[in-house]
Amino acid sequence: MIFAVLSYLDRHKKEIASNQLKVDAILNDFKGNEFVKLIKEFENENKKIGLSIVDKLKSLNKKFFVYTINKTANGLSLLCACSNDLVKEGIHCGKIIQDTARMLGGNGGGSPFMAQAGAKDATNINMVYDYLKEIVK
Numbered sequence: 001m002i003f004a005v006l007s008y009l010d011r012h013k014k015e016i017a018s019n020q021l022k023v024d025a026i027l028n029d030f031k032g033n034e035f036v037k038l039i040k041e042f043e044n045e046n047k048k049i050g051l052s053i054v055d056k057l058k059s060l061n062k063k064f065f066v067y068t069i070n071k072t073a074n075g076l077s078l079l080c081a082c083s084n085d086l087v088k089e090g091i092h093c094g095k096i097i098q099d100t101a102r103m104l105g106g107n108g109g110g111s112p113f114m115a116q117a118g119a120k121d122a123t124n125i126n127m128v129y130d131y132l133k134e135i136v137k
Contacts, residue, residue, distance in 0.1 A: 023053050026053060047070060067080045078101055078118070079115075091136065093114050107119075
């Protein structure tokens with residue numbers, strides 16, 4: 001029993017470390033930027049990667065907008081998050097995620113700061129990107 005728990009903890013620790021390396025590599029392109037606008041598509045990635053990116057940006061006290069699409073065999077996982085500054089400027093992640101999820105045949109929701117959705121149809125991803133370019137400049 002103890003061995004099983006230790007084995008689980010070891011795997012979990014390795015997963016977290018791997019996730020953190022990926023997040024650091026992604027955010028490395030934004031070093032020195034006052035505003036981080038990250039719109040990124042992943043394929044079969046750990047579903048926690050988007051949340052890890054948001055956590056890292058929060059810890060750095062950055063002004064940020066993050067929108068991720070994770071394509072898996074089961075469909076699409078969408079995440080939208082932003083900093084308090086952008087909410088004060090009128091950005092509402094819950095509304096953004098609802099609009100973009102509908103474009104992709106899904107639904108979701110959340111708060112002004114963070115929202116998530118699931119979707120099935122990736123054919124309109126370019127329409128989502130165009131929409132996001134208009135919303136966050």
